[in-house]
Amino acid sequence: xxxxxxxxxxxxxxxGAGQAPSERADERRALFSAWSEGPEPFKLASxxxxxxxxxxxxxxxxxxxxxxxSYRSQGVSSIGQLNGRFERARWGLLExxxxxxxxxxxxxxxxxxxxxxxxxxxLIEGRERSAAPLLAAVMSGAPASxxxxxxxxxxxxxxxGEREDEVFERLESVLRDDPMWVCRVNAARSLRSRxxxxxxxxxxxxxxxxxxxxxxxxxRDACCIALAELGDRAAVPALINHLERVVRQGSGLGRLRNVxxxxxxxxxxxxxxxxxxxxxxxxxxxDSRQG
Numbered sequence: 001x002x003x004x005x006x007x008x009x010x011x012x013x014x015x016g017a018g019q020a021p022s023e024r025a026d027e028r029r030a031l032f033s034a035w036s037e038g039p040e041p042f043k044l045a046s047x048x049x050x051x052x053x054x055x056x057x058x059x060x061x062x063x064x065x066x067x068x069x070s071y072r073s074q075g076v077s078s079i080g081q082l083n084g085r086f087e088r089a090r091w092g093l094l095e096x097x098x099x100x101x102x103x104x105x106x107x108x109x110x111x112x113x114x115x116x117x118x119x120x121x122x123l124i125e126g127r128e129r130s131a132a133p134l135l136a137a138v139m140s141g142a143p144a145s146x147x148x149x150x151x152x153x154x155x156x157x158x159x160x161g162e163r164e165d166e167v168f169e170r171l172e173s174v175l176r177d178d179p180m181w182v183c184r185v186n187a188a189r190s191l192r193s194r195x196x197x198x199x200x201x202x203x204x205x206x207x208x209x210x211x212x213x214x215x216x217x218x219x220r221d222a223c224c225i226a227l228a229e230l231g232d233r234a235a236v237p238a239l240i241n242h243l244e245r246v247v248r249q250g251s252g253l254g255r256l257r258n259v260x261x262x263x264x265x266x267x268x269x270x271x272x273x274x275x276x277x278x279x280x281x282x283x284x285x286x287d288s289r290q291g
Contacts, residue, residue: 023058024054024055024058027055028055028058028059028062030045031045031046031049031055031059031062032062032066033045034046035088035092039088046059053099056096056099057099057102057103059096060093060096060099060100060102060103060104061103063089063092063093063096063100064089064093064100064103064104064106064107064119066085066089067086067089067090067093067118067122068107068111068114068115068118068119070084070085070086070089071086071114071118072114090118090122093122093126094122094125094126097126097128098128098130100122100126101123101126101128101130101131101134102134104119104122104123104126104131105119105123105131105134105135105138107119108120108123108135108149108150108153109135109138109139109142109146109149109150110142110146116149120153120156123153123157124156124157124158126158127158128158129158129159129160129161129163130160130163131157131158131160132154132157132158132159132160132163132164132167133160133163133164133166133167135150135153135154135157136150136154136166136167136169136170136171137166137170139151139170140170140173144179144180144182144183147174147178147180147183148180148182148183148186151171151174151178151183151186151187151190152186152189152190153190154167154170154171154187154190154194155186155189155190155191155192155193155194156190156193159194159197159198164194164198164200167194168191168194168198168200168203168204171187171190171191171194171207172187172191172207174186174187175187175188175191175207175208175210175211175219175223176207176210176211181214181216181218181219182218184211184214184216184219184222185218185219185222188207188208188211188219188222188223188226189222189226191204191207191208191226192204192208192226192229192230195230201230201231201232202232202234204226204230205227205230205232205234205235208223208226208227208230208235209223209227209235209238211223212224212227212238212239212241212242217251217255220242220255221254221255221258224239224242224255224258224259224262225258225262227239227262227266228261228262228265228266231265231266232266233266233267233285235262235266236263236266236267236278236282236285237282239259239262239263239266240263240275240278240279240282242259243256243259243260243263243275243278244275246259247275260272260273263278267281267282267285269281
């Protein structure tokens with residue numbers, strides 16, 4: 001990852017792409033000058049950009065910085081107008097496709113709240129399959145706030161195809177091992193978000209069921225709610241066990257309601273029950289399925 005570029009750029013984003021780092025500076029400056037003049041001059045200046053992946057990658061870096069700086073200094077254009085610097089930079093990144101994924105992921109991790117939000121929105125709209133695996137690969141060494149942001153973002157990025165397993169492995173690792181509870185909460189939610197698209201309901205149920213034993217109540221609560229949303233009735237026994245722990249530990253009415261709501265939803269039962277009664281319901285459901 002080219003962290004040096006964006007770390008420098010983020011500290012002086014409003015300076016513009018013409019003051020970017022010196023790598024291929026003349027070519028980048030020429031592109032930016034043409035881009036500033038308008039679409040037609042840029043169209044002529046950018047001929048051959050597709051055949052030069054190195055320059056295209058550097059131009060994507062510049063556009064990311066321009067997008068964020070333009071939003072901060074000028075905001076967006078009026079509704080229906082697409083000719084502002086912000087809109088043009090964002091559209092340019094979408095046109096670059098996969099080439100723009102890495103600098104956008106970098107901004108998502110290292111940028112401020114505005115930069116991260118804009119980067120995520122662009123990645124979501126771009127729907128590039130490489131975005132989620134790349135973010136999953138680079139988030140582990142980031143600060144806690146960036147890891148939490150990344151764990152949440154992984155639930156919104158496009159299906160990764162053959163690399164989807166990399167995303168699940170990272171989210172499972174975060175849910176199991178990350179020292180920050182908010183990262184684990186976001187991982188639980190993102191696992192649920194990706195489950196259906198990836199055909200991984202059973203796998204996610206296993207990870208969330210393990211998360212019911214987390215040391216933090218917020219994480220346990222997130223896993224409980226995610227299991228209900230997952231809709232896999234096989235989670236009922238684990239939720240009954242969780243209900244028993246909630247009652248025994250006196251975790252509060254809010255968490256008690258969450259577990260009861262999850263059990264009602266998964267079993268299509270109308271009222272709250274004691275753990276022993278829930279076990280009878282589960283046995284009846286099993287018997288009805290076998291019959």
